[in-house]
Amino acid sequence: MTTHSEELCRKIEMVMPIYAAATRRMITSPGFRDIYPEYLSTSHMLVRASVPVMRRALARCVELARQDEVADRLGAYLREHIPEELGHDEWVRDDMAAIGADPDEPWRRMPPPSVARVVGSQYYWIDHYHPVTLLGHITVLEGYPPTFPVIEDMIRRTGYPRAGFQNLLKHARLDVHHRKDLFAAIDALPLRPHHRAAMSTSAMNSVILYADVIDDLMTRVPARAAA
Known part of the structure; x- marks a missing residue:
């Protein structure tokens, strides 16, 4: 018998190639060293919203x-x-400082529409449908952590110190355990078909929007770096 989490992951994996392709375009860009600070700044904008969104769902x-x-x-x-998620935005700020970027810079900028779409869709569904939708979004974040080979490739391509990648490295380790707890929680819920459909819709939406975030952040880097 297929579990709720297995069904959800099958749906996510239908669209995950879209996100994987966007990530590969970013990492393999000749200007990735210049793109990485913008990646961290954008990551901070997303990560700092995680706990507030979960609190609203609660x-x-x-x-x-x-x-x-x-x-x-x-x-x-x-x-x-x-x-368990408190303070993760500070990890990103530490990474920014480690590569010589201004860790306060993300707070001074208005998050772009691509970021607002990711976070805003979760608030909307939580308030206007059901908070179970957030489980689909969390599954994308914690069920598919960055892999160590990808992170090592990012370090090599940028030439930045390893200390500038601690957020990714920590999540690669921690999310293995978080994924297990998350799937156990999903499978223990008395979900009906409309709950499962809502989780899947939310998850697939997040995958596609995260790919848009990556493509968008690359356009904000000077053309000479991203060419």
Whole structure:
């Protein structure tokens, strides 16, 4: 029998090549060294939204819990998981400092529309449909962590010190465990077909939008670097 998490991963893997292709275009660009600081700045904009989005989902779970068992159990998972995600935006700032970039720069900039679309879609579905949608988004983030060979390739291609890649290296290690906990939580939920469809839609949307974020950030680097 197929589990909820297995079904979700099958859906994600249908669109994951889109994200993989965008990532490969970025990493193999001749100007990747110049692109990487923008990648970190954009990553910070995304990462710093993770805990607030989860807190909003938890608040919705509390609102729905009395009449919604899925929301009640999802709330229990979020209460445990939110503390594990605190401070990850500081990891990105540390990476920026390690490569000589200004770690305060992401706070001074308005996040671009590509970032707002990723985060905003989660807020919308949490508030106007059901917080279970966030599990699809989290699965994309933690179910498919960066691999060590890819990170090593990024280090080699940029020439930046290894200290500038600690956020990626930490997630490559930690998300293996987070993925196991996440899948156990998903499989324990009494999901109905509409819940499973919502998770899948959210997850596939996130994959496609993350690919757009990568393509977009490359356009913000001077043309001479990204050519």
